[in-house]
Amino acid sequence: MDERAPPLDRETSAALRPADHKTELRLWLRLLTCATLIESGIRKRLRETFDVTLPRFDLMAQLDKTTGGLTLGELSQRMMVSNGNVTSIVEALVGQGLVDRRPSPQDRRAQVVSLTAEGRRFFRQMAAAHEVWIAETFAGLTPGESEQLMALLGKAKLSARSTFGEGSRP
Amino acid sequence: MDERAPPLDRETSAALRPADHKTELRLWLRLLTCATLIESGIRKRLRETFDVTLPRFDLMAQLDKTTGGLTLGELSQRMMVSNGNVTSIVEALVGQGLVDRRPSPQDRRAQVVSLTAEGRRFFRQMAAAHEVWIAETFAGLTPGESEQLMALLGKAKLSARSTFGEGSRP
DNA sequence: CAAAATTATTTTAGGCCTAAAATAAATCAG
DNA sequence: CTGATTTATTTTAGGCCTAAAATAATTTTG
Numbered sequence: 001m002d003e004r005a006p007p008l009d010r011e012t013s014a015a016l017r018p019a020d021h022k023t024e025l026r027l028w029l030r031l032l033t034c035a036t037l038i039e040s041g042i043r044k045r046l047r048e049t050f051d052v053t054l055p056r057f058d059l060m061a062q063l064d065k066t067t068g069g070l071t072l073g074e075l076s077q078r079m080m081v082s083n084g085n086v087t088s089i090v091e092a093l094v095g096q097g098l099v100d101r102r103p104s105p106q107d108r109r110a111q112v113v114s115l116t117a118e119g120r121r122f123f124r125q126m127a128a129a130h131e132v133w134i135a136e137t138f139a140g141l142t143p144g145e146s147e148q149l150m151a152l153l154g155k156a157k158l159s160a161r162s163t164f165g166e167g168s169r170p
Numbered sequence: 171m172d173e174r175a176p177p178l179d180r181e182t183s184a185a186l187r188p189a190d191h192k193t194e195l196r197l198w199l200r201l202l203t204c205a206t207l208i209e210s211g212i213r214k215r216l217r218e219t220f221d222v223t224l225p226r227f228d229l230m231a232q233l234d235k236t237t238g239g240l241t242l243g244e245l246s247q248r249m250m251v252s253n254g255n256v257t258s259i260v261e262a263l264v265g266q267g268l269v270d271r272r273p274s275p276q277d278r279r280a281q282v283v284s285l286t287a288e289g290r291r292f293f294r295q296m297a298a299a300h301e302v303w304i305a306e307t308f309a310g311l312t313p314g315e316s317e318q319l320m321a322l323l324g325k326a327k328l329s330a331r332s333t334f335g336e337g338s339r340p
Numbered sequence: 341c342a343a344a345a346t347t348a349t350t351t352t353a354g355g356c357c358t359a360a361a362a363t364a365a366a367t368c369a370g
Numbered sequence: 371c372t373g374a375t376t377t378a379t380t381t382t383a384g385g386c387c388t389a390a391a392a393t394a395a396t397t398t399t400g
Contacts, residue, residue, distance in 0.1 A: 021305035027316055028208065028304045030323045034330060035205035036250050038198065041334030043358090055386065073348055080206050085387050087350060092385085109348045109395045133333075134198050135191035140329025145322055146197055152311070152319040153200045159310025160204060163303075164211030213388090225356060243378055255357050257380060262355085279365045279378045 031156075038137055045133055050126050055081075057130070059089050060098065060115060060123040069114030071104060098122060201326075208307055215303055220296050225251075227300070229259050230268065230285060230293040239284030241274065268292060 043054045050057075062078050063070060070078070076086045090113055093099035098119035104110035115123060138146060213224045220227075232248050233240060240248070246256045260283055263269035268289035274280035285293060308316060 019305075021301050023313075023316060023320075024305045024308045025301060027308060027320050027323075030320060030327065031201070032205055032209070033250070034323050034327050035202055037327065037330045037334060039202070040250070041330065044334075047359090053385070071348075072350095076349095080203070080210070081386085082388055083349065084351075084389090088386080104348095107348080107396075109393095111349075131191050131195060135189075135194045136333045137330050138194045138197060138326065140332065141322070141325055143193075145325065146193060148318065149322040149326065150193075150197050150200060152315055152322065153197075153204050155311055155315065156308065156319065157200065157204050157207065160207045160211065160307050162310065163306045164207060164214075217389090223355070241378075242380095246379095251356085252358055253379065254359090254381075258356080274378095277366075277378080279363095281379075 038134075041137070042130070042133060046126065046130070049129060050122075052126065055079075055089050056093055056098075057123075057126060059086070059093065060119060061127070063099065063113065063115045064120065064123050064127070066114075069100075069112040071110045071112055073110070075113060093119070208304075211307070212300065212303060216296065216300070219299060220292075222296065225249075225259050226263055226268075227293075227296060229256070229263065230289060231297070233269065233283065233285045234290065234293050234297070236284075239270075239282040241280045241282055243280070245283060263289070 039054070046052050046054055046057055058079055059075060062075055072083065072086050072090065075090070076083045079086065090099060090101055094101050098116060099113055100116050100119075101111050101113045104112050141149065209224070216222050216224055216227055228249055229245060232245055242253065242256050242260065245260070246253045249256065260269060260271055264271050268286060269283055270286050270289075271281050271283045274282050311319065
């Protein structure tokens with residue numbers, strides 16, 4: 001009996017070899033590069049123009065979207081950062097007088113955070129500039145392309161969520 | 171003479187009002203959410219499976235792509251992080267015996283960093299798992315969609331680079 | 341009701357990250 | 371060649387971030 005294995009055809013050997021996923025890898029790197037590039041740019045402009053950090057801006061943005069404030073836990077979930085992290089950012093913003101923090105009337109464990117009048121004024125000013133910067137960032141895409149990108153990222157988000165589980169932010 | 175201004179038609183009033191860029195804003199938030207979601211997932215798996223941090227994995231990935239190593243400056247540029255940051259990550263990896271650092275023969279200011287044999291072995295093992303995780307992450311997209319997303323992110327990258335200036339990584 | 345489990349937050353230890361200042365070596369200009 | 375500039379890295383000060391442990395209040399369960 002012939003002991004040698006028969007030669008494998010192309011399909012079979014490809015199926016046995018661990019599939020390579022270079023395409024997905026490149027896609028991930030490109031997505032990450034885009035995000036990092038924009039994030040650094042925005043961070044720099046916020047610092048230079050308003051002397052504010054990006055996490056503080058983000059936190060204020062969450063508060064500006066609501067009426068009546070948010071608890072630390074809600075902030076943590078929406079910002080997709082850890083609980084303890086929110087504690088310290090809020091601490092800093094309270095120190096700057098931009099944010100208010102008081103115990104929840106319903107739940108004595110919880111703290112409700114909201115923008116002060118000054119905080120809201122300041123945030124709105126920053127938000128206006130921020131909006132223009134972001135528009136500039138994507139100016140190289142036609143409206144149709146932006147729409148497509150939005151849709152594809154929506155699919156990617158669902159796909160990623162299903163592999164890594166819920167990571168908050170609706 | 172009639173003192174009242176004539177009523178503005180829809181086009182004109184839209185042109186006078188500062189344009190709103192809610193679409194681009196939503197696009198940016200979605201891009202950021204995707205990146206954060208995937209990054210957190212990968213970070214967690216790297217920690218649980220290999221007890222390694224993402225920045226260390228990234229640094230080793232850069233080294234694995236080259237022969238002959240990279241200087242700290244090259245690493246900093248390719249990883250899109252600050253110089254001082256690279257110094258400390260390399261420091262940690264040298265301590266773990268995964269990476270080698272020695273003065274450049276050409277330039278006495280520069281240090282050349284490369285993977286040790288153990289580092290390369292370990293990285294290759296991680297890279298195999300990482301590749302599968304990323305493939306899983308994008309499994310919800312058809313090949314055609316991945317290709318489209320890749321192209322659109324390419325345009326977005328160019329556009330962002332042109333507004334924020336070069337942020338390295340080709 | 342009281343013990344157990346859950347939930348909201350804070351604390352702790354440690355790593356990542358940046359900007360800006362400080363070193364030190366290489367290159368340039370006269 | 372020498373002073374001035376540029377380049378590669380390190381150091382410093384401070385902020386962000388996480389995981390895990392600790393508190394404290396609420397809810398669930400037996």
